[in-house]
Amino acid sequence: MTTTSSAEHTRRDFLFVATGAVAAVGAAAAVWPLISQMNPDASTIAAGAPIEVDLAPIAEGQDIKVFWRGKPIYIMNRTKKQVDEARSVPTASLPDPASDQSRVKEGHDQWLVVIGICTHLGCIPIAHEGEYDGFFCPCHGSQYDSSGRVRRGPAPLNLPVPPYAFVSDSKIKIG
Amino acid sequence: MSGPSTYQPTNPALQWIERRLPIIGLIHSSFVAYPTPRNLNYWWTFGGILSFMLGVQIITGVILAMHYTPHVDMAFNSVESIVRDVNFGWLLRYLHSNGASMFFIAVYIHMFRGLYYGSYKEPREILWILGVIIYLLMMATGFMGYVLPWGQMSFWGATVITNLFSAIPYVGDSIVTLLWGGYSVGNPTLNRFFSLHYLLPFVIAGVVVLHVWALHVAGQNNPAGVEPKTEKDTVPFTPYATIKDGFGMVCFMIFYAWFVFYVPNYLGDPDNYIMANPGVTPAHIVPEWYYLPFYAILRSIPSKLGGVICMFGAIVVLAFLPWLDNAKTRSSRYRPLAKQFFWMFVVTCILLGWLGGKPAEGIYTIASRVLTFVYFAYFLIVLPILSRIEKPRAVPNSIADDVLAKYGKKVVSAIAVLVLAGGLIAGGVQDARAQEHGGPTPPSLKWSFAGPFGKFDRGALQRGYKVYKEVCSTCHSMNLLYFRNLADEGGPGFTAAQALAVASDVKVKDGPNDAGDMFERPGRLADRFPAPFPNEQAARAANGGAAPPDLSLMAKARNYDRGFPQFIFDFFTQFQEKGPNYIDALLQGYVDPPPADFKLPEGAYYNKIYPGHAIKMPKPISDDQVTYDDGTPQKLENYAKDVSTFLMWTAEPHLEARKRLGLQVMVFLILLAGLLYFTKKKVWANAH
Known part of the structure; x- marks a missing residue:
């Protein structure tokens, strides 16, 4: 793997960054309902x-x-x-x-x-x-x-x- | 966790911490540098999946406990108010209830994997026994959690399972009283089960830490069953195992999300949408699917104590596995006989699960006895003998050799077998549950709210509300519905003013006022739908002894048999409309006069759909009884369909939001799974 071209490197880096970013967005979105449930519920409102x-x-x-x-x-x-x-x-x-x-x-x-x-x-x-x-x-x-x-x-x-x-x-x- | 770490952080602040508490080194040596065999297959990702599921269950559980009331009079309604009123409450509740099933699916795969590849053998005996302890704790936790919603199956499951302990000679009854905190399952029982259900997951988490510790001391087993010898045999945990586990986990999440968003009640029991009633036992008490094999073993033994001993013995025997199987070769891959017996054992467990969901009679009892014998024979006869007589094939010299040998992949076919088996068990349960509703099968209608993009037909909801109000509500209560719900998003689409007008037509009893008197006032949006009778006794007295059931959850509390293999297709087609089909058919199912050979009891009416055909409710509605303003023909079939639609909405008011969010989550997870797959390929490219 010592002959990896720089173009391949960029592509790989992009893939890693994209995967990480999508996963991070998902994790952040998953937190939303967990916080939102603390607000007053419909019966309280x-x-x-x-x-x-x-x-x-x-x-x-x-x-x-x-x-x-x-x-x-x-x-x-x-x-x-x-x-x-x-x-x-x-x-x-x-x-x-x-x-x-x-x-x-x-x-x-x-x-x-x-x-x-x-x-x-x-x-x-x-x-x-x-x-x-x-x-x-x-x-x-x-x-x-x-x-x-x-x-x-x-x-x-x-x-x-x-x-x-x-x-x-x-x-x-x-x- | 395998000894002092040599890791040295470069950041001075981290160095300062590391010298005092080597926690970063611990994490680094356990989850970054930790050497993991390079030939692990996807069955090894279930350890990570299980940790994830434990986390999901603890987080959603802690949140549900914030809104839940552990009291016999309030528990059932508090669960419903979570689902109906709390922001994303329906999501959290379905994540938790289906999460329990996912947890058990994952743990069974994890256990069978350990069984197949001999992961319990020296030096991993303690690791295996800790796993058995975790499994026992999971069963106790799952059982107590199932009691908390306080539905019919909760109550009767609790009664039956606690009564198991009465089989113990001499002290049995005292133990049962001690468990109950009373003379029957009641409020003290519910309170302590809630307390213990909150506690046990943290105990599980503690044992999981020991489990992982033991794993990291002995090192992971692997499909070849040979220990790593050189550096070529292993890869560092991060990034290799983390990315692979991540991909496996996201695939599992897709499976999980399918249940949560599209078939959330597929694995549940419709009877549990009826509030616990200590006076009426459901015809077939069936535990949750994950206990079914053991339930079959319990019932197959004709003696009470014997049954209980065999049931617990079936789990305890697992702990002795390392000594029952003495074979030097770990992996069944190189054990031609053990491999065949392993698959026979898997089939035995699945069939026992299927039998556990069947009524305990006739051929089913005989089959259960045979399979119970086979179950124990596998551990107590087959494995000990095999380890003496079997001639194993040659194992590879090293893991590196194994990787080069490119062992054939059978993962896909194995997953297909497991899915089919799971469907079989689930179907068995649904069969058993449907037996009590033994009427003819109602026709499957086309519902606008079915399927992944389903939405309620607003017109049908409004007409259904009218039918409910003018006909049903004269006898049936609708306790879980508030006037404000009429204006909720995803509902019949009333404006707030229209809903308020409906509310203020109703006189609500309030008070006491300053003089201490009760008074009547016009209803508000925050008021519940009024009940036609002040209490159950009055409802009973006014209706010939049979109290009309509450209609709020009716569309989720009725069931019928769909038959094999239809229930497996139902999982894929997201069929969830048994309740509305049943209600629709029931309303149209009155036959007068009844068939000549049917003897109708006094005060009952003949209905071809109702189980047993003799229903106490007179034919409630006929053509032209309710005026439709929108030109829909005033026919019984339209009334039936509209009111069934309305009742589906009252039972599942957030159905539209659920399916909408489900689509978003599915698209996201599939995207993430795709990205992880390619990332994993890149990462592993130089390891293969």
Whole structure:
């Protein structure tokens, strides 16, 4: 085999490279289903469909907690005082600046809908506690105001507002 | 793994590691530089194929365990939700269930190869015994895995196999209770089988490491059966053996993929698509095909304890093979008598497998007894005598001489024999399973979803849904189907809005609400199809004592005999449509009045397709009963065909995706096999 011509060499190298490349592509493609199966399955996705919540039973100053996609959602019927407090704070002074108006639906200003998961490490803040008439997280002491905005403590961001819309004056659809 | 390595990496980082943990040297000496006889044939690639299959089973198994629920009430449905809802769940499940069969096909070839070429002889006795241990562990693992889907055959297989231990004198019953964790096969049994089924593959992997270690100490045997003497007798493992094993492996994957994508239920039992029912035993309990020879031996012995002893003895005797066969010549190639007896033994095993799938009666029992004797005689009489009286032919001086002698290749014919034999066993099983459905054979219809490019006919699915909804659903449940499925890809092609409209027509019980009361609300896409009766007792009471079975999996849970040699052709033609054929024929099979000589029991109706002919379901549908909007004639035969199509979809909702992906995988594997073949030729060009 000492007399192998260089042309034959190239052909052989090409064959080796092609085989290796095709095998590598196959191996990579085979990994795809193994990873993809970890994503939520069809029943989980279907169960995460939007839900409707009736607001009529929630009196002023009260709140309820509903679950959507396994997450607790606080729906709070805020008092006039709570709304005013939230709107009188200069937005720029907040750790995560956002106006109260941007966090509620216009015309339904008393309704605050937020995902009740502390943006620090995922504990559930307690409503109507803390110094800002909003939420207090017992895990590491983060405090949120009556608009769900972080005011103090280690949490970096405001409580997120889930996607929702008013179906009627007393009914919202979350998701 | 054969002593300290002399390998020295050139990269300083690797040198640093190598001085502390010589792992690269270990890999290099075991899988790169390791000298492998240059005359190995393709039968030697099955060791690599088996390692690959073990890996596939462990990976797919670990993933399936992420989604599976080991509880008697939920196991069956959790397996179905894997197949229906998990991304690529159908693929993973079929890879795993067919993977078990592939594993056993490969291990049987591997074992017969060892038997033929005398691979168990000095100095490879321990290597062989470790192999027997792996085989035993595989059987235990396979058995427990088969229990997990909790279908009828799972449950009754578990009952029968665990009852084997009750044959042990004095302590038998206590052992069986211990295995069950109760007074019968139940939830504790399922839980421990799941735990052990997860554990044992890793034990197998551990013994495989010992097996490979022992192999690399003694060195591989080879078709000539003479030990390598000089460097000319061997080639380095890489690239020679790796590329050859790779080619063999990809060819095996093509075979495997054929099962997974085109005939995934060919080797399975339709009864296992019926949820376990401790009150009803299927007429013929047949184990998976890979246990059939031993099952035949068990049944052939008229004593309970004797049968169990013979069955286990048939496996244990393998461990003594190195001492039962004393012949100095290893390879049967040079043993004219041993070679003939070997093939007779192969035929014996195949026939025993075929008999294991037959009912234990009449001529079958007699044949099983004769062949059981032949099986043991091969090990205990033939081999010991042969090693004394046989005059072997001269073996080649060296492996290099053997390569030059160009021994004739019979691989192709041997593979053909094995495929035929496998078909025979599989067919035997299907025969036995079909006996319980002993009605006349339904005609084979033309289905749009048959064959490698099959697709559902959307119109038929939509009409079939209408028939199901207006007729079937008044009595039959459809527990595995959700409203959202109507809009799934590969289904009847509803839009999400249409599916939602169907759902919201239905009142679903929900709750409790804040006051603690249950309430009714309109159905959602995430809801199941409603059942017509709140529970089985109500269904039974409303239907003259016979509960109408759930229809979700009906098209995969019914079977009939196709006869020899049709079932072998079925493997190649991808025939998978027994269920729809049966349902279609059943719906059209009512005859009123029944034949004069047939005595119809009270409350039953005559059906020429139904096994036994006396069916409790009244004729469910006649011409013009359901209005078709698309102009299809409103005839019974159209109703039957459409609803059978619909039921095939409910049983196998990802059928189209399966066949589509199957085509892609097949094209890819054939391309890769071709490339590997030419690469292998190039690599080996200077070794021959």
